[in-house]
Amino acid sequence: MSEQKRPESQQFAALVLAADRTGKDPITRHTGAACKAFAPVAGVPMVIRVLDTLAACESINRIILCGPPESLLQHCPELQQRIACGQVTWLSNLDSPSRSADRGLSIIPDDIPVLITTADHALLTPAIIQQFIAASLAATADATVGTVTEQAIVAAFPGVKRTIIRLRDGGFRGCNLYAFRSRGRALVRFWQQAEDLRKKPLKLVARVLGFKTVLSYFFGWLTLRQGVAAVSEKSGVVIQVIVLDDARAGIDVDKVEDLQLAESLLSRQRH
Template identity: 60%
Template sequence: MRDNDQFAALVLAADRGDQDPVARYTGAACKAYAPVCGKPMVIRVLDALSGCNKIKSILLCGPPESLLSACGELKQRIENKQVDWVKNLDSPARSAVHGLSQIDMHQRILLTTADHALLTPEIVEYFLQASRNLECDATVGIIRYETLQDRYGNARRTVIRLRDGNFCGCNLFTFNSRGRTLVDFWQQAEALRKRPWKLINRVLGWRAVWSYLTGRLTLDQALQEVSEKTGVQVRPVILPFPEAGIDVDKVEDLQLVKSVLAKAISTHPPV
């Protein structure tokens, strides 16, 4: 595969350390190290990325250097240069900007998080291929809420309800050099993701809020507003995988992820 067809992966792995509810529940040094079916979440994410031939390199931003020795497998991968590591800063947005500054400006980026424990090479491959086909500056991975509900009806996720569907985020983004300027923008959106109308007001303005509240705002309209405000062409990639919409923010998320993986392992045990 040609280098210009590949992406550099940036994985955000900072959290609240042992104060994180998932870390407290599992006794892990930080959430990224929380074990799921015998393997730390961050290792599952790294395995999914390294299993996709569209990934050229992996840069992990966080956890803090003082915690690296708490996960021997991660420390070994860093020492063996399978994964590069940089320290996280004091917010996800600043960490992302710091991580991006370590990667060549002309390199296309995949941004994801270390708590995406159900990520697979298949999901990564699908998302990156669809993103390349769109030929835009940035893409955001989403799923229809019904896709998640049909498979995991008890999964509680934040839902953005638009005229053309109900959508959940997937913590998957791509950027080209121009699209990188959206990192702060995406972080602003993430901070308000639990309050959709405030998110839309801050990001898109009051007209979009009115359209949202009256049920007239569509996905394409919302992203077109983003593109017009930033000068960056943003497109959605709607993923068919319900697992893409599940990350681990809470203990109940962890329990769901464990049950999903345990079932997958029992159905297709490792050889």
């Protein structure tokens, strides 16, 4: 990343976003869990899977969980235990993912690099995180964003439908993995501005990408590098995309079908 010290052993703080976006979440309804983050995946609450994966990473020395609301914590004794022993710092979430992220960042010193992920990343592994962190430290950027290729997703999970962004140089899927140095934190505030404009699509497009970039995308001309460069220019943050090897990095648990896939994969790992 772009600031002067980039030792491979540099320690990150991890921020996990764990608030439900809606009371009608399909995973919560399907499992009967108190909230999506507590939904069991192969018998283990998904947020616990994420927290324990982060705890197993040598590059992570602090874990902050933003959400779910304090009133729900009693429904997950495993989480309460990790909070009580100091393994996890809990914060109440705010009314949007970007505001929750900004709140989490506010308690982390500016000179500490930060990894942000989500509580529904049930298939996250230490190896995925370590690859992302190593590549982020080597990157000449203020912020990095994880992605996997459509080719990797199709090869690993044939027949599984995922949302893919198709560009001139291939298809890509986000991984809900982000890393920031101090200057990169401005990207979270830019994200907040985008959320505030979500009901004004024309202003949103102009603010986040610019109409030229959007037209280029619709005509099939836009490359990944050009798209990232457009957001970097609009946000004032130098961003670099990290393409990850493991297709599981592109699987989050948003739908019942995702839950079934995750449980199937975890079951195979046990045998």
